[in-house]
Amino acid sequence: MTNGTSNIGKIAKDLFFIQIKWALWFIPIVFAVYLIVPHFVKDVAELNLHFLSFIYQPTKIFMLVIGIITSLYYLPYFVSNGITRKDYFYGAAIGSATVAFGIMFLSAILAGILELIGAFSNYQPSTSTMEFLQSTSSIWIIPILVYSFISIGYYISGWMIALGFYRFGGWGGMGFILVAILYINLTDLIWEGHASHPFGWLNIPFPDLPLPVSLIGALIFILLGFMVIRKVSKRITIAME
Amino acid sequence: MNLNVVAKNISLSYKGVEALKDVSFTLEQGKTYGLIGRNGAGKTTLLSLLASYREPTSGSLFIGGEDPFENRNIMPHVGFVYETNYSDEYDPPSSYFEFAERYRPNFDRGYAEELASRFKIPLNKPLKELSSGKQSAFNATLGLASRSSITILDEVYLAMDAPTRDLFYKEVIEEQAQHPRIMILSTHLVSEMEYLFDHVLILDNGKLLVNEPFDELVSRGAAVTGSSKVVDEFVNGMTKLNSQQLGDTKSVMIYEKLSEKQWAEAERQGLQIGPISLQELFIHLTKEELKDD
Missing domain, CATH: 3.30.70 (Alpha-Beta Plaits)
Structure with a gap:
């Protein structure tokens, strides 16, 4: 009668498919914008961005938003269906990480198709990566890895904001928005060497880190973020609505 | 595994309000319990503890001899349905059935669909578009078809019309006979439901006033x-x-x-x-x- 086994794999799979379905709307829209906008906006055309690097920026916001939505909706839904908070946490963490990689992987396929077209026609696909990745000659593996890591960070910050509001209400939620902004900025600092939204104007002196250091730093940051989330949601009260 | 419930001196305070005060009781498999109390007496709060939505401030709760909170041996076997707000719910009943089938160990999809057809619940219409009576009937369907060892139905019958309630009551009796478990029906509409109860718990202002077999x-x-x-x-x-x-x-x-x-x-x-x-x-x-x- 009692199954007692962990449902983490099942939860991760379910959450992956739910969110990748949303991404299957998001990716084609960004792809269409990528193909159309450079014809009209000179600045964008000059950037000459590879599709992976182009989709990276909107993916951050996409991940932030789905981080908020899934945590607000699915945490209570799973717990009310007899899933422990712990299993949900691990399932959602794995699910979100695979979604981040999934988006980058699918984008890489689209970029690959553009390259193929370029090889057989006059079309010339853009090839530039983000500035902070120009030290590496890799335009596939490293960007996929790095952009996915950063996107996971944005998902974590969305998850934090949702939990802040869910557990602590208005002011607590506001506090968690600040924590999330700080978290995002530190992530961006590790990679891009400067802070981002809304502190992009701040000129924080930060060394350009070698790639392996940034990668390890990002991993540590992701783990730290997940630890905060687990701590906040470990015994969270499920609201009845 | 016998999932009987033992609550010892449970109290719960939140936002400065003492919602439950020193409540103790036991629940046994195979019995239908009526949890009765006026609005705000603490019924839903008590039930939310059984379903691990929250933890008591003090006292202890055991299901099958274990603390149910965050316990993956116990939580899947406690089913808790209540008047849920579906005003933003675009998913249809069929998605909920699918989900319950994946995560509830004893959920019977065939029975759920049969019950839905008897309650005339459209399976593929967004829940937000169903009438409140149909939403109630849907909650009751989910609760009954989950066949959880501890089945909690918290006032899900309020919005049902009289014939639907009658159908629901018959189904409760039939289910308890075919698939015995702990059923907890909380209500303040006592008169038409009392014949369902083997045992009655009356909560009043957070205190357990009565805990006795119905006949006695x-x-x-x-x-x-x-x-x-x-x-x-x-x-x-x-x-x-x-x-x-x-x-x-x-x-x-x-x-x-x-x-x-x-x-x-x-x-x-x-x-x-x-x-x-x-x-x-x-x-x-x-x-x-x-x-x-």
Whole structure:
């Protein structure tokens, strides 16, 4: 009668498919914008961005938003269906990480198709990566890895904001928005060497880190973020609505 | 594994309010429990503890001898349905069934769909578009078809119309016979549901006022009717819940188990002793609160 086994794999799979379905709307829209906008906006055309690097920026916001939505909706839904908070946490963490990689992987396929077209026609696909990745000659593996890591960070910050509001209400939620902004900025600092939204104007002196250091730093940051989330949601009260 | 419930001295405070005060009880498999209380008595709060939505502030709760909170051996076996707000829910009932089938160990999809058709619930229409009565019937369907060892139905019948409620009550009896488990029906609509209960728990202002088998509880209450003076003498020293007088005829509702001797005495004095319903007991046992309101 009692199954007692962990449902983490099942939860991760379910959450992956739910969110990748949303991404299957998001990716084609960004792809269409990528193909159309450079014809009209000179600045964008000059950037000459590879599709992976182009989709990276909107993916951050996409991940932030789905981080908020899934945590607000699915945490209570799973717990009310007899899933422990712990299993949900691990399932959602794995699910979100695979979604981040999934988006980058699918984008890489689209970029690959553009390259193929370029090889057989006059079309010339853009090839530039983000500035902070120009030290590496890799335009596939490293960007996929790095952009996915950063996107996971944005998902974590969305998850934090949702939990802040869910557990602590208005002011607590506001506090968690600040924590999330700080978290995002530190992530961006590790990679891009400067802070981002809304502190992009701040000129924080930060060394350009070698790639392996940034990668390890990002991993540590992701783990730290997940630890905060687990701590906040470990015994969270499920609201009845 | 026998998933009986043991609650010992449970209290719960939140936002400065003591919602539950030192509540103790046990629940046994195979029985249907009526959890009765006025609005705000703490019924839903108590049930949310069983379903691990939250933890008690003090006291202990065991299901199958284990603490249910965050326990993956226990939580899947506790099903809790209540009046849910579906105003933003675009998913149809069929998605909920699919989900329950994946995560509820005893969920019976075939039975859920059969019940949905009897309740005339459209399976593929967004829940937000269903009437409140149909949403209630959907909640009841989810609760019954999950066949959880601990099935909690918290006032899900309020919005159903009378024929639907009748169908639901029959289904509760049938399910309890075919798939015995702990069923907890919480309500303040006592009169039409009392025949379903094996055992009654009455919560009042966060305290457990009554925790008794249904038969014993109703046999304890009686209405003593007769000449005013005789009635007054007879009920002297007994717990009186209510009294009514018309001319010289008086009727006093008592909460007391009468002995054989008392029955004989009443008959000798020409007093009439009638039963009182659970509804009346509930109203009068929780009446003091009414005065406070």
